[in-house]
Amino acid sequence: MKKIFIQSLKMFFLMTLLTGIIYPLFITVFGQLLFSYQANGSMILKDEKLIGSKLIGQNFADSIYFHPRPSVITYNPMPSGASNLALSNATLHEQVNDRKKIFKEENYLVDTVLIPSEIIFSSGSGVDPHISKEAAILQIPRIIKSRLLNSEESKKVFSLITSQTESRQFGILGGEVVNVLELNIKLDELIK
Amino acid sequence: MNFLFDTIQFVLFLVVLTSGSVFFGGLFYKALIGERNLLSPILLKPEKFIYKIFRIDEKYEMDWKEYLKGILSFSFLSFLFVLAIQLLQQYLPLNPQNISNVEFFLAFNTAVSFMTNTNWQAYSGESTLSYFVQMIGLTVQNFVSAAIGLSVLLALIRGITIRQGKTIGNLWVDLTRSVLYVLMPLSIILAILLISQGVVQTFDSYTTVQTIEGSNQIIPLGPAASQIAIKQLGTNGGGFFGVNSAFPYENPTPFSNFLQVLSILLIPGALVFTYGKMLSNKKHAWLIFGVMMFAFCSGIIVSYWSEVSNSSTFHSSELMEGKEMRFGVFNSVLWSVATTVASNGSVNAMHSSMSSISGMVELINMQLGEIIFGGIGSGLYGMILFILLTVFISGLMVGRTPEYFGKKIEAYEIKWAIIGILIPSVVILFFTAIGVTTNVGLSSILNKGPHGLSEILYAFTSGANNNGSAFAGLNANTNFYNILIGFAMLLGRFGVIIPVLAIAGNLVKKNITPETSGTLSTNNFLFGFLLLSVIIIVGALTFFPALSIGPIIEHLLIKSGYTF
Structure with missing residues (x-):
C-alpha cells in the first residue's frame, strides 16, 4: 500500500506539472501570439x-x-x-x-x-x-x-x-x- | 426558415460526430495499447521519458485490487490537494482579484466534484476562485478524472478479452497514455480554435471599462480557453465563469458552440469504436453506437418539440428565457441533450428555464446512469454493465448459460453489475427524499410547485451520476447541499468503479469458450432492441414516479394555465 501511495504521489506531481502548468502556459503563449485581440477579451x-x-x-x-x-x-x-x-x-x-x-x-x-x-x-x-x-x-x-x-x-x-x-x-x-x-x-x- | 437551418445543423452535427468517432476510435486504439500511431513521432519520447524518471515498469501488470488501490489513493490525493489550495487561496499566487479563502464545506464539495469528474459547481468561478486554483487545481482534475475513467474502461476491456489471466493492466501506464495521446492533443487544438473565436486566455486581472452610458462595468478575464477545452473534451463540464458556456467569453460564437458540443460527445463516441477494435468486432461497436445514437436523437426530437410547442404559452415565437441569441433554441436544445447524455454537465442555456418536458429529457438522460455516450470511459463501462445484464436476462429466457464474447456471465458478475447500476439510483431517490422533507432542503428552492421538486431531484441526479449540470435556481451553496451532494458524487463515482473493477478481475480469470450455433449473438438488431429495453425498464422505470410528480405534472399544469 505504501508503494502504491508513493507511486500515486509521483504521478500526481507529474500530472499537475504537465496539465496544470505546462499546458495552460503553452496555450497562453500561443493564444497571445496568434490571437492577441481575442485572447485579451476582444x-x-x-x-x-x-x-x-x-x-x-x-x-x-x-x-x-x-x-x-x-x-x-x-x-x-x-x-x-x-x-x-x-x-x-x-x-x-x-x-x-x-x-x-x-x-x-x-x-x-x-x-x-x-x-x-x-x-x-x-x-x-x-x-x-x-x-x-x-x-x-x-x-x-x-x-x-x-x-x-x-x-x-x-x-x-x-x-x-x-x-x-x-x-x-x-x-x-x-x-x-x-x-x-x-x-x-x-x-x-x-x-x- | 429556422426549422430548415435547425435540421441542417442537426444533420451536420450527426455526420461530424459519427465520422469523428470512427476516426478517433482507431487512433485511440493504437495509442492505448501502445502500438505505433499517428502521434508516436511526437509523443513516444516524452512517454518513455516519464516511465524512466518515475520508474514505471511498462511491462508490469496489476490485479484488480492493486489497480483499484491505485485509483483510490490517486483520487484521495487529488481531493486533498484541491481542498487545501482552496482553503489557502488567499496566501497563494495568481490571485489578482484578491479573492478570499473558500469556506470549508464549499471547498469540500468542489474538491469532490472535480475529483469525481462531476464538476458540480456550487460557486461562481469569477467571484470565488483564483486563477491558481482554477489552473493548478481544477484544470488538472479535468484531465486526470477523465483519464481515470478511461483507465477503468481499459481494465474492464482487458477482463473481457484476455483468456485466463490474472492481471488487468498497469494503471500508471493507462493514465499516462490517456492524458498524453487522448486528452492532451485534442485539448491543445480545441483551446487554440476557441481562442480564435474569442475565448479569453490571459493572466491579467479583471478589466474595468467605462460603458457608453457612463457606468463602470467589471469584465472578468482569466486563462479560460485552456480549461474550457478540457472541460468539454473530458466530459467534465465545470465552467470557468459562473454561467458556464452561456457566458460569451466561454463560448463566443456559433462555431465555438459547435466545436464545444461536438467535443462533449467525441471521445465517448470514439471509445465505442476503440472497444470494437479491442474485441476485433466492429459490428458490436456499431450496435452500441447505434443504441446510443437512437437514445440521443430521440431526446433531441422530444426536447425540441417541447420547446417549440410551449412558446405559445407566452404568445411568443420562441422560448428564449435563459438562452443566448447567438445560439438560438435549437443549439440550446442540442447542447442540453448532449451534456446530459454524456456526463458533461456544462450548459449554454439555463436548464431550469427550459420547458418542463425538456427538463424531463435531461433528467432521464442522467438517470439512465450516464451510459448514452456518458463520461470518458465511465459511459462505456456503465453501458457494459447493462450489456452484461441484458446478456444474462436473455440467456435465462432461452435457457442457455449467458456468455459475452466467450466469457461466462455468472452470479458474481451479475451481483456486482446490479450493485453498480443500483447505487446511483438509490442515492438519488433517498437523498431527494431527504431534501424534499426537510426545511433545510426546501429552503433552497427558487421555483415553487412541482418545479421545486424537480430542482432537488435534478441536483441529486446530477451529483450521483457525476454529471454536474443543474437547475440552477436551487441555492446549492448551503452546508446541507454541499455535504449531501458531495457524498452523492462520491457514491456515484466509486459505487460504480469498484463493481466494474471487481467484474474485470473476475472475468479475466475465465476461459473463452468458442462460439457455437447456440450462442446468443450480441451483434444483431434483436440484441440491440433487448439492450434498449433493459436500459429503459431498469433505468427509467425506477424514476417514473418521481418524474410524474415533477416535470410531467408541471407540463400538464402549464398547459392548463396554472402558475405558481
Missing part, C-alpha cells in the same frame, strides 16, 4: 480608452440608444447569472407581460405587433451582446424621435441596422443577430 478602444468588449453586452437605458435584452444582473458580470425561473413560475409570466407592455410603449408600437422573443425573455449569461434584426428595427421610431432625426438620417439608421446584421456563421450555424454595443457605437458616429 476589447473595443475609442480615443485610446477602453469602452467595452465586443462580446460582453452593456446596459443601455437612454432612449437615444438601441436597447439590449433584459438581464437579471443589469449587465454587471460579477458574477454572471440568469433568472432560472421556470415556465410555471408566475413571476416569469408577469415579467413577460410587463416587458411586452414597456417595449411597446417605449417604441410607440401598436398593440398588435409581435415582440421578438429575446426582448421579453432575459438571457442566460446576463450579458448577451445580441438582439435580432427585427428587435433593432422596432426601436427605430424611438431613436428617430429622441434624436430628432430627419427622414434622410432615419434612412441611414435603417441601413445601419442592415449593415450591422451578422449573418449565420459559415452560412449555416447560429442565427442572424445584431451586436447592440457595436450598433450603438456606429449610431453615435453616424449622427453626431
